[in-house]
Amino acid sequence: MPSLPIVYxxxxxxxxxxxxxxxxxANMGLSASRLxxxxxxxxxxxxxxxxxxxxxxxxxxxxxxxxxxxxxxCSHLTxxxxxxxxxxxxxxxxxxxxxxxxxxxxxxxxxxxLPQDASWDMIKLFGREKEKIASRAxxxxxxxxxISYQRIPSxxxxxxxxxxxxxxxxxxxxxxxxxxxxxxRFWLENGLRVFGVYPSVIALDDTSxxxxxxxxxxxxxxxxxxxxxxxxxxQLTWAxxxxxxxHVSEVLKTKS
Numbered sequence: 001m002p003s004l005p006i007v008y009x010x011x012x013x014x015x016x017x018x019x020x021x022x023x024x025x026a027n028m029g030l031s032a033s034r035l036x037x038x039x040x041x042x043x044x045x046x047x048x049x050x051x052x053x054x055x056x057x058x059x060x061x062x063x064x065x066x067x068x069x070x071x072x073x074c075s076h077l078t079x080x081x082x083x084x085x086x087x088x089x090x091x092x093x094x095x096x097x098x099x100x101x102x103x104x105x106x107x108x109x110x111x112x113x114l115p116q117d118a119s120w121d122m123i124k125l126f127g128r129e130k131e132k133i134a135s136r137a138x139x140x141x142x143x144x145x146x147i148s149y150q151r152i153p154s155x156x157x158x159x160x161x162x163x164x165x166x167x168x169x170x171x172x173x174x175x176x177x178x179x180x181x182x183x184x185r186f187w188l189e190n191g192l193r194v195f196g197v198y199p200s201v202i203a204l205d206d207t208s209x210x211x212x213x214x215x216x217x218x219x220x221x222x223x224x225x226x227x228x229x230x231x232x233x234x235q236l237t238w239a240x241x242x243x244x245x246x247h248v249s250e251v252l253k254t255k256s
């Protein structure tokens with residue numbers, strides 16, 4: 001069975017993180033390539049304007065995005081571009097602050113065996129311990145499950161994205177106005193078909209507490225920001241309550 005290409009997003013200065021990722025991958029017998037993370041200030045202004053829209057940021061998010069958050073999102077979109085520039089059916093994308101769990105290889109093998117069609121766009125490899133699951137089924141011959149979500153969790157720490165998913169992200173998220181992990185949760189806006197592996201096959205490393213790409217998001221500093229955040233969460237909750245999430249049977253080609 002052909003394996004899917006794997007990339008991990010990493011800044012040039014983060015040598016320690018790069019070495020740790022490469023060591024983990026090698027210990028699992030996985031081959032991966034480093035995807036240089038985007039440092040936002042290094043991009044020409046005209047390129048920045050292609051990826052980020054200040055008006056969208058004001059309309060969609062509760063506070064201005066930092067340059068690190070913009071660079072992080074741009075790095076994930078670069079991964080989409082890399083996938084579409086290849087002949088691979090899907091790609092595994094990691095941020096460099098993850099810990100790979102022993103069940104990861106079996107998950108990737110099972111995902112590589114799934115139908116490579118439009119039935120799925122993204123399969124998240126990290127989620128919450130107690131996930132809000134809409135549908136579930138065994139993932140191949142592994143001990144894991146493929147799930148769909150009642151409410152998609154945050155974090156873009158690790159996932160598999162299909163060509164259809166990459167096309168949707170590039171077509172609808174350039175320019176963007178929210179952080180990447182938040183935007184994925186608003187899947188109804190672009191029809192992104194998001195699934196997950198349960199339980200998680202990666203974990204957040206201790207270094208995830210201090211991001212090298214963007215500073216930790218601080219609590220809203222004023223009442224206006226808190227109100228905007230509440231409004232955003234309310235919109236997400238309302239949208240999810242009215243939506244019918246995709247069913248795993250559509251991916252596994254089984255009866256629901």
